Amino acid sequence: MSEQSLFERIGGREAVEAVVGSFYEAVAGEMSLRVLYPEDLTPSREKLEYFFEQWLGGEPRYSERYGHPRLRRRHFPFVIAEHHAQLWLKHMRSALELQQIEREDFDSIWGRLESLANHMVNAHEEVPREPLPEDAWLT
Template sequence: MSAQTPFERIGGREVVEAIVEAFYDAVAGDAPLRALYPDDLAPSREKLTLFFEQWLGGEARYSERYGHPRLRRRHFPFVIAEH
């Protein structure tokens, strides 16, 4: 018997989608954070879902569609400060 991936242990894509939905619902309700995102959040939701699915040991669909995540480079332009 092989060990389950974290993706499988948490309940798979359905749970990842619920987590991402909750996150983007919070983003939508936070004006300063919302300003960092495009008007249509649907593509961002899908990308984050695919990223977490892959990161947690599910299918590598994020990399198949978008290549390596390059998180440092993608987030480099954003200043992160404590409020």
């Protein structure tokens, strides 16, 4: 029997859609995060769903459409400070907690997310801030 991926174990697309949906509902009400995002959150939601599926061991839907994730690079146009990362993590944790995820899987997802979110902090760095095209393909 082949081993299930983390993506499958937590409930596949349905679970990822639920997590990302709850997360963006929270973002919509969190002003200091909301101002960073575009007016229409639908494309942002879809991108995060595709990314999570891939990142949790599902199909590489994000890279098929956008190329290499290069998440830090893709976040350069947004000035992200520590407090943004903390808020992002707070809302993502609440969104994940709404799902039935085994403790061990939860902890492993959480550990990786915390370091990824802290890695996005760029407020005190000189990085290119020009917006990237919405569907930028990066290699």
